[in-house]
Amino acid sequence: MKNYHVAIVGATGAVGAELLRVLERRSFPVASLRALSSARSAGKSVLFRGESIKVEELDENSFAKIDIAFFSAGGDVSRKFVPIARNAGAISIDNTSAFRIEPDVPLVIPEINGEDVKQHRGVIANPNCTTAVALMALYPLHRAFGVKRVFAASYQAVSGSGQRAIDELREQVAASAQDRQSTPQVYPHQIAFNVLPHVDTFLETGYTKEEMKFQNEGRKIMHLPEFRASITCVRVPVYRAHSVAVSAEFEREVSVEQAHEVLAKAPGLELVDQPNKSRYPMPLTVAGKDNCEVGRVRIDCAFDNGLSFWVSGDQLLKGAALNAVQIAELL
């Protein structure tokens, strides 16, 4: 098997750290690894396969001899450096939203539209983390019943906003225990012991950018241009793993039994649905796990042909690093 020269742009961040672990854990055939960051972290080191790798500052020459470049350093960095990586001959797998909706850039969840990878022209986009977790359960149900529209609410962990947000929640929890004030830096309000109905920037419609990703990216990934989704995205004081409460309306008649059968067989998904035994998906039980979990499946009482369910998944894994490495494996 060929071994690949790999670069990670944003290697010191929350997603970058996870990318290093996933590449190692899945024995991805890495010939060499280049860890890239901003000037802030250049000179630090990261661990890969027991070896300490010096972090370099990202610049125009960072992609010489690189085969695969994983990008997780924000949209602006991707917009500037993905074309540079492409010119240097590398294929980019981008975790940011910079290219997701571009028509010539495949947006891929391997369990759903892995075939789309074949159409790439040097860059493949990784979906939004909440969208990825929700679609892992919605797509198999769509295959069985034909989804028309969805209403949903997300419960998003702070690690979705990166390492500084993890630190901010820790600090606010400690400050509260010590009865002292802590000024929020990442979020507009305290996140500890609070929930914020505000993820990403607001649009003129009143939705946030994050909220519109579910519909826009869902259409592209499921090849379903008529798909409609109205979601309220909420940040919760959870360190890791997003959850989404979904009510979905389908074309065909649904039953809980059939839905269970479909979900139990779906790749990358586990059915955890024994509410009478208090067994349902939770962030604490999916954190660190590759598979997403789905439960609380019931006939929706407001829709015809509707199902309500609850899905949880580790957004640093299925919503970012794991999905990106799965795409690299497909390549």
Ligand SMILES: NC(=O)c1ccc[n+]([C@@H]2O[C@H](COP(=O)([O-])OP(=O)(O)OC[C@H]3O[C@@H](n4cnc5c(N)ncnc54)[C@H](OP(=O)(O)O)[C@@H]3O)[C@@H](O)[C@H]2O)c1
């Ligand atoms: N967190 C998630 O669950 C998640 C899921 C899906 C997608 N994403 C996306 O992935 C990206 C990274 O997220 P994250 O959570 O890992 O953020 P993070 O913890 O804040 O890490 C950001 C990384 O980007 C690097 N960076 C920032 N500015 C840079 C620049 N100008 N040049 C080079 N490197 C730069 C940082 O390096 P320094 O150490 O030098 O600052 C750090 O390594 C974001 O675009 C985010 O939307 C995140």
